[in-house]
Amino acid sequence: xxxxxxxxxxxxxxxxxxxxxxxxxxxxxxxxxxxxxxxxxxxxxxxxxxxxxxxxxxxxxxxxxxxxxxxxxxxxxxxxxxxxxxxxxxxxxxxxxxxxxxxxxxxxxxxxxxxxxxxxxxxxxxxxxxxxxxxxxxxxxxxxxxxxxxxxxxxxxxxxxxxxxxxxxxxxxxxxxxxxxxxxxxxxxxxxxxxxxxxxxxxxxxxxxxxxxxxxxxxxxxxxxxxxxxxxxxxxxxxxxxxxxxxxxxxxxxxxxxxxxxxxxxxxxxxxxxxxxxxxxxxxxxxxxxxxxxxxxxxxxxxxxxxxxxxxxxxxxxxxxxxxxxxxxxxxxxxxxxxxxxxxxxxxxxxxxxxxxxxxxxxxxxxxxxxxxxxxxxxxxxxxxxxxxxxxxxxxxxxxxxxxxxxxx
Amino acid sequence: xxxxxxxxxxxxxxxxxxxxxxxxxxxxxxxxxxxxxxxxxxxxxxxxxxxxxxxxxxxxxxxxxxxxxxxxxxxxxxxxxxxxxxxxxxxxxxxxxxxxxxxxxxxxxxxxxxxxxxxxxxxxxxxxxxxxxxxxxxxxxxxxxxxxxxxxxxxxxxxxxxxxxxxxxxxxxxxxxxxxxxxxxxxxxxxxxxxxxxxxxxxxxxxxxxxxxxxxxxxxxxxxxxxxxxxxxxxxxxxxxxxxxxxxxxxxxxxxxxxxxxxxxxxxxxxxxxxxxxxxxxxxxxxxxxxxxxxxxxxxxxxxxxxxxxxxxxxxxxxxxxxxxxxxxxxxxxxxxxxxxxxxxxxxxxxxxxxxxxxxxxxxxxxxxxxxxxxxxxxxxxxxxxxxxxxxxxxxxxxxxxxxxxxxx
Numbered sequence: 001x002x003x004x005x006x007x008x009x010x011x012x013x014x015x016x017x018x019x020x021x022x023x024x025x026x027x028x029x030x031x032x033x034x035x036x037x038x039x040x041x042x043x044x045x046x047x048x049x050x051x052x053x054x055x056x057x058x059x060x061x062x063x064x065x066x067x068x069x070x071x072x073x074x075x076x077x078x079x080x081x082x083x084x085x086x087x088x089x090x091x092x093x094x095x096x097x098x099x100x101x102x103x104x105x106x107x108x109x110x111x112x113x114x115x116x117x118x119x120x121x122x123x124x125x126x127x128x129x130x131x132x133x134x135x136x137x138x139x140x141x142x143x144x145x146x147x148x149x150x151x152x153x154x155x156x157x158x159x160x161x162x163x164x165x166x167x168x169x170x171x172x173x174x175x176x177x178x179x180x181x182x183x184x185x186x187x188x189x190x191x192x193x194x195x196x197x198x199x200x201x202x203x204x205x206x207x208x209x210x211x212x213x214x215x216x217x218x219x220x221x222x223x224x225x226x227x228x229x230x231x232x233x234x235x236x237x238x239x240x241x242x243x244x245x246x247x248x249x250x251x252x253x254x255x256x257x258x259x260x261x262x263x264x265x266x267x268x269x270x271x272x273x274x275x276x277x278x279x280x281x282x283x284x285x286x287x288x289x290x291x292x293x294x295x296x297x298x299x300x301x302x303x304x305x306x307x308x309x310x311x312x313x314x315x316x317x318x319x320x321x322x323x324x325x326x327x328x329x330x331x332x333x334x335x336x337x338x339x340x341x342x343x344x345x346x347x348x349x350x351x352x353x354x355x356x357x358x359x360x361x362x363x364x365x366x367x368x369x370x371x372x373x374x375x376x377x378x379x380x381x382x383x384x385x386x387x388x389x390x391x392x393x394x395x396x397x398x399x400x401x402x403x404x405x406x407x408x409x
Numbered sequence: 410x411x412x413x414x415x416x417x418x419x420x421x422x423x424x425x426x427x428x429x430x431x432x433x434x435x436x437x438x439x440x441x442x443x444x445x446x447x448x449x450x451x452x453x454x455x456x457x458x459x460x461x462x463x464x465x466x467x468x469x470x471x472x473x474x475x476x477x478x479x480x481x482x483x484x485x486x487x488x489x490x491x492x493x494x495x496x497x498x499x500x501x502x503x504x505x506x507x508x509x510x511x512x513x514x515x516x517x518x519x520x521x522x523x524x525x526x527x528x529x530x531x532x533x534x535x536x537x538x539x540x541x542x543x544x545x546x547x548x549x550x551x552x553x554x555x556x557x558x559x560x561x562x563x564x565x566x567x568x569x570x571x572x573x574x575x576x577x578x579x580x581x582x583x584x585x586x587x588x589x590x591x592x593x594x595x596x597x598x599x600x601x602x603x604x605x606x607x608x609x610x611x612x613x614x615x616x617x618x619x620x621x622x623x624x625x626x627x628x629x630x631x632x633x634x635x636x637x638x639x640x641x642x643x644x645x646x647x648x649x650x651x652x653x654x655x656x657x658x659x660x661x662x663x664x665x666x667x668x669x670x671x672x673x674x675x676x677x678x679x680x681x682x683x684x685x686x687x688x689x690x691x692x693x694x695x696x697x698x699x700x701x702x703x704x705x706x707x708x709x710x711x712x713x714x715x716x717x718x719x720x721x722x723x724x725x726x727x728x729x730x731x732x733x734x735x736x737x738x739x740x741x742x743x744x745x746x747x748x749x750x751x752x753x754x755x756x757x758x759x760x761x762x763x764x765x766x767x768x769x770x771x772x773x774x775x776x777x778x779x780x781x782x783x784x785x786x787x788x789x790x791x792x793x794x795x796x797x798x799x800x801x802x803x804x805x806x807x808x809x810x811x812x813x814x815x816x817x818x
Contacts, residue, residue: 087633087680087682087684087685088679088680088682088685089633089679089680089685089688090685094635129682129684130682130683130684131680131682131683131684131685132682134683136683136684192638193635193637193638193639194635194638194639194640195640195643211637213637215683223789223792223794224496224498224791224792224793225789225790225791225792226503226602226603226765226789226790226791226792227670227672227674227695227765227791228602228620228622228670228697228763228764228765229601229602229603229670229763229764229765229789229790230602230603230670230788230789231603231604231667232659232662232663232667232669232670232671233663233667234604234788234789237659239655239673239674239676240655240656240659240673242652242655243651243652243653243655243656243659243673244652244656246648246649246651246652247649247652247653247656250641250646250649250652253641254641254642258640258641258642260641261636261637261638261639261641262641263636263686264648264649264652265636265648265681265682265683265684265685265686265687266678266681266682266683267648267676267678267681269675269676270497270498271496271497271498271540272674272675272676273496273497273538273539273540273541273674273675274539274540274543274545274624274674274675274693275496275538275539275540275545275674275765275791276496276497276498276499276540276674276791276792277672277674277791278674279498284683286636288637354637354638355635355637355638356635356636356637356638356684357637379639379643380632380634380635380639380643381634381635381638382633382634382635382636382684382685382686383632383633383634383635383685384633
């Protein structure tokens with residue numbers, strides 16, 4: 001029999017309807033984790049999943065599981081999924097594509113009247129982005145046991161609302177215990193967040209590994225004083241120190257050419273008023289490189305830069321690591337499965353590294369896990385301009401569909 | 410008769426009791442304009458003023474007027490005053506000292522049983538700092554007609570609360586129309602916010618003029634994108650541009666030695682989350698110099714720096730002036746009055762420029778206005794460590810008392 005493929009029109013209209021929830025004037029999407037908008041996205045997803053014949057359950061961290069039964073009720077399920085939350089100025093594809101490509105798999109299996117041997121579970125994980133609540137990949141990390149449920153529930157957004165409160169506020173908390181069961185495999189598809197597939201013209205990117213990334217908070221302490229009368233020579237201006245550090249961070253990433261990444265995207269300033277020299281700045285920053293040793297060398301440069309800023313500007317600078325990611329261990333047999341499926345469907349492909357984390361990353365140590373990308377037309381994500389074509393979206397869903405069929409038997 | 414002097418112990422205990430409202434663990438004061446704490450400070454001040462025999466009225470922007478009658482009911486009053494609000498991490502002296510030195514004047518006149526010819530009005534102006542609501546010197550500027558009442562009432566703090574709402578919330582709005590009447594003179598005393606009196610050992614600083622200061626918002630626009638996969642060479646990172654601009658601003662001030670000032674103390678970042686390259690930064694900044702031409706030259710350098718940052722980092726940078734201050738025109742006869750009074754009391758003095766604005770600044774064009782400083786032991790203000798000694802505070806109140814007696818007859 002010929003290989004089944006995704007229904008491109010159905011998948012596209014589903015993506016666009018989901019993208020309209022929190023849709024922005026600029027064509028993007030603002031659907032922060034556990035916001036009112038994301039609550040509506042959850043309701044719509046559950047409705048669609050039930051229409052596709054799935055049984056929906058929700059765990060205590062808000063992860064949604066849409067289960068399609070198999071002929072062998074005792075077999076560990078094949079899991080697929082991604083996330084519905086976005087960054088504040090995000091697009092329609094990052095996260096939602098992986099969930100809705102999974103929904104298209106469920107719908108196509110229903111169209112075909114196929115029952116696999118293993119059950120299939122489609123998962124919408126809670127708070128992958130970490131934009132409102134830190135840390136990122138929260139729902140999947142609680143599921144795998146990498147972070148504790150109570151810790152996750154107590155995390156607060158900048159306005160002081162906790163994850164637990166936000167779950168209650170939108171009715172997104174379920175009663176199923178988090179984790180405590182096995183999957184036979186986990187498979188995730190995602191838009192590429194960089195330009196490589198677009199540059200090379202390939203249809204599928206098989207993720208074989210990742211950059212190594214370390215994330216820090218730099219705390220720069222000076223002394224508050226009046227912005228006017230205080231002599232420049234007497235100042236201990238934490239904002240100036242932060243500025244010098246931001247430029248150093250940028251330099252460290254750029255010095256590694258196309259392989260280096262470094263960022264300082266989030267800043268908190270005290271007191272952050274017009275009349276007072278800032279006494280403290282907390283700057284979230286990170287360094288990333290495909291070569292783990294080189295990433296550590298970048299971190300060493302960052303630590304040197306902190307010491308230099310402290311000396312140059314009469315400040316104290318502390319650098320505390322709060323997160324680490326990679327290098328991840330992609331499963332060879334899952335990579336092989338994605339490659340074979342892609343080839344069988346007649347699509348072009350390349351191997352690729354992921355620079356960012358995904359829900360698949362905590363899953364890597366939990367069960368055999370595969371991750372693959374479809375091209376980004378604009379080469380960027382976390383942006384209103386992120387975009388993949390209907391055909392690109394459909395191709396990825398077709399790979400997912402056939403890989404799932406192989407895994408679920 | 411010998412010249413009357415302030416009651417040092419009474420003034421000091423009054424300053425300490427007021428400073429305890431919003432008092433911080435670090436020995437400073439957090440009493441933002443129209444906050445609950447400042448509301449309690451207003452009630453205490455009105456109570457004290459009435460105890461000292463004054464009639465208290467409040468205008469629609471919340472300026473408090475404590476009036477001591479004169480023998481000539483039709484004479485224009487002599488006004489004195491300052492403000493009760495502080496910056497978020499302020500001290501016990503900036504603002505409150507001028508109000509409470511004025512209260513000591515009222516109390517001493519009551520002790521002496523003296524009735525002057527002219528009425529005397531002691532004023533606690535609303536929102537001098539501009540830390541919660543911009544612009545600064547709001548109450549005095551509405552009084553003088555420099556800004557419109559409706560405009561001031563509509564200004565919002567960062568959480569969206571307007572001045573009008575905040576006035577209602579703490580019951581600080583009065584029913585007296587703002588302005589519309591004359592003063593024969595206005596006199597204000599304030600702690601010095603720099604180290605000059607301390608360095609020179611003088612007891613009183615007679616303010617003869619000011620720095621010229623221009624205040625801007627620099628709006629730096631780039632493009633949001635994912636912090637991980639986006640190649641460094643493809644980025645348009647508004648935070649990096651802001652950092653480069655902050656360092657340039659700092660350099661511009663430092664290049665003028667002890668006469669230059671430049672600041673970038675307030676920043677707003679969008680979206681300011683860990684996963685997204687910032688697409689927009691709005692940076693409040695200013696340049697100041699005693700020589701107005703040199704201040705304009707600093708502004709020109711700032712504009713050049715904006716253009717260079719835009720080119721270097723692939724951004725757009727707009728610089729919009731939102732406020733200007735100075736050079737102010739101090740009244741020669743008021744300066745002479747302060748000098749004579751200081752000499753008569755046996756205190757040492759020097760002329761001095763103010764680098765920051767004060768409520769006396771909008772008053773300069775409204776009526777003959779004088780401003781003088783007492784020393785700061787630590788040389789800084791807008792800090793928990795700002796401090797003047799009981800004797801320094803008392804000396805300034807004695808100068809104020811005797812100058813007011815001369816002005817009021």
